Amino acid sequence: MIPNLPFRPKLPRWMSEIGWRTLAIGGLLGGVLHILATFAAPLVSRGNAYQQLRAVLPLNQMVVLPAPSSSKQILPYLQPDVLYAMCRYELTGGPVSVTAAVSGPGWVLSLHTPGGDNFYVLPGQQLRRREVSFLLVPSGDPAHARRAGPTDTQVASPSTEGLIVVRAAITGLAWVAETEAVLRKSSCTQVKR
Amino acid sequence: MSLLTNALINFAVFAALAFGGGLGTAWYMIEAGSRLSTRTFGPWTSWTAAGRPEADPYTRAHTARNGLLPVSSTLELTFRAKTDSNGSRLTSACDYTIVLPSTEAAWWSLAVFDGQGRLVQNGAERHAFNPQTAMREPDGRVAIAVARDARAGNWLPSGRSSRIVLVFTVQDAALAATVHDGGQTKALPEIQRAGCR
Structure with a gap:
């Protein structure tokens, strides 16, 4: 039994004019627009990290970037207490040989697709060998697998272009030059076909 | 209410649901995030x-729009x-x-x-x-x-x-x-x- 409430909320009169078809089609179109906008955002976004770095990074060449500061910041929210070496790679002309130092805690070697996917990551640890080298090859290309020697480590890239990022933790102002010198040993060179 | 008023009300609700609801919720989920x-x-x-x-x-x-790496x-x-x-x-x-x-x-x-x-x-x-x-x-x-x-x-x-x-x-x-x-x-x-x- 419904109790007799002293106050019964009354809907405004214009609300009774809304048809169920309006609600159903509006809701359906809203859902479609929601899905389209979500999937389109990464594709139409001109501000993504790869697009921004494309203008400042030469192709297949490791570049040590200046220490992040309020006047020199290449990407938003980029960690400021680390130094970065970056290489924009392109694999259509052949695989890319990568050598990188990952000297200790806070050091990270990461490989990214243009969409920002980090498909390979190697953290620096104190007891690990401090330098790593590998051949970056396009995913699903058997020619490179056959040509590589038994000692060559290969990493398959899901895209033909992308970014190699070596991140080095700054352990204090006095060690910036030393950290930068280790970071400069990192390289990224195209191996011609 | 006149037919025109009725049509206007329905159009306004339709637009609010489709554009406000669809695009607004997409923007919120991309910028602020949710439990998903x-x-x-x-x-x-x-x-x-x-x-x-x-x-x-x-x-x-979210990663692409904000230029994150x-x-x-x-x-x-x-x-x-x-x-x-x-x-x-x-x-x-x-x-x-x-x-x-x-x-x-x-x-x-x-x-x-x-x-x-x-x-x-x-x-x-x-x-x-x-x-x-x-x-x-x-x-x-x-x-x-x-x-x-x-x-x-x-x-x-x-x-x-x-x-x-x-x-x-x-x-x-x-x-x-x-x-x-x-x-x-x-x-x-x-x-x-x-x-x-």
């Missing part, structure tokens, strides 16, 4: 699939705080204290940015602390003061920008797996407001 793509611990929020190749569409859109969240988690532990907006007009427990994480970093993700301008050009640069208390904890003016100890200048954002990065694969799988984790550091001017 983020996890929140007190004032700290992390996009749990950031950087992963199998990330959900909201995380991918995250290391995979299988290794490293980035927590962002826009409010203090009491829910008040972080601003450079106030001073804050953050105490990090003696952590076993491989590496962490606490940085301060303005509301747009830019480094806060300050004469000391100091923007972050990590285990190697922060001074520890005798019990191993690290106390960091975020303030406009110089403080003794670990002082992180908050500059003159109105809104600030704190970013806490933890490199710990075990923590990353726990957070991603929805498990409980040790509490993240509280952000206590010490005073405002």
